[in-house]
Amino acid sequence: MSxxxxxxxxxxxxxxxxxxxxxxxxxxxxxxxIKIPQLIVISSFIFxxxxxxxxxxxxxxxxxxxxxxxxIQNDFKALNYVSxxxxxxRHSESYYRALHESSQGWHEQKHxxxxxxxxxxxxxxxxxxxxxxxxxxxxxxxSKTEIVKSVISTKKTEFTLAEIQRELPSVSNVMIRKVLTQxxxxxxxxxxxxxxxxxxxxxx
Numbered sequence: 001m002s003x004x005x006x007x008x009x010x011x012x013x014x015x016x017x018x019x020x021x022x023x024x025x026x027x028x029x030x031x032x033x034i035k036i037p038q039l040i041v042i043s044s045f046i047f048x049x050x051x052x053x054x055x056x057x058x059x060x061x062x063x064x065x066x067x068x069x070x071x072i073q074n075d076f077k078a079l080n081y082v083s084x085x086x087x088x089x090r091h092s093e094s095y096y097r098a099l100h101e102s103s104q105g106w107h108e109q110k111h112x113x114x115x116x117x118x119x120x121x122x123x124x125x126x127x128x129x130x131x132x133x134x135x136x137x138x139x140x141x142x143s144k145t146e147i148v149k150s151v152i153s154t155k156k157t158e159f160t161l162a163e164i165q166r167e168l169p170s171v172s173n174v175m176i177r178k179v180l181t182q183x184x185x186x187x188x189x190x191x192x193x194x195x196x197x198x199x200x201x202x203x204x
Contacts, residue, residue, distance in 0.1 A: 011054075042071060046067050050063050064084065064085050099116065132170045148164065149179060149183070151164060151168060153202060156202075158201045160197070188203055
């Protein structure tokens with residue numbers, strides 16, 4: 001199988017709008033289901049988008065833009081600091097192989113998503129690994145402080161320390177709390193409550 005050619009029958013032009021509409025409706029339903037990991041929902045959405053193949057050209061580029069958008073919308077904002085596009089291109093053969101394997105039987109809803117999910121999650125893991133290496137190869141203390149500040153600055157609604165920790169697992173709770181305390185002194189954030197249950201909000 002060539003890395004740039006996949007023999008797959010996409011959705012017919014007349015049915016494409018219906019498929020895309022149903023895909024978006026399903027995404028909105030499942031992304032709110034706390035029983036299903038967000039990364040699996042996003043991975044499934046991107047895969048189905050590629051299978052629908054709504055455009056004559058550029059579906060891959062659009063899918064990568066959608067991947068970045070959905071990850072950021074679901075608070076994986078640390079990925080703003082690495083290029084998922086470059087990582088995917090580095091593994092183009094694995095990308096096309098996973099897409100090919102998981103798309104078999106897609107039209108009959110008999111396909112196996114495991115190949116694609118494994119590939120997608122491996123790309124996310126590599127992105128975080130790349131980010132952590134960048135942090136370690138620079139002035140660690142100042143870089144981590146700036147990254148924490150950057151992630152906090154993107155928050156449009158209230159958040160907790162635990163939420164920041166999930167986005168930045170390489171940064172200690174002590175460091176995150178120290179940054180939050182300093183931002184509070186600088187009147188850039190406010191807090192509600194005390195301890196780990198405290199909620200924070202960026203002052204606009």
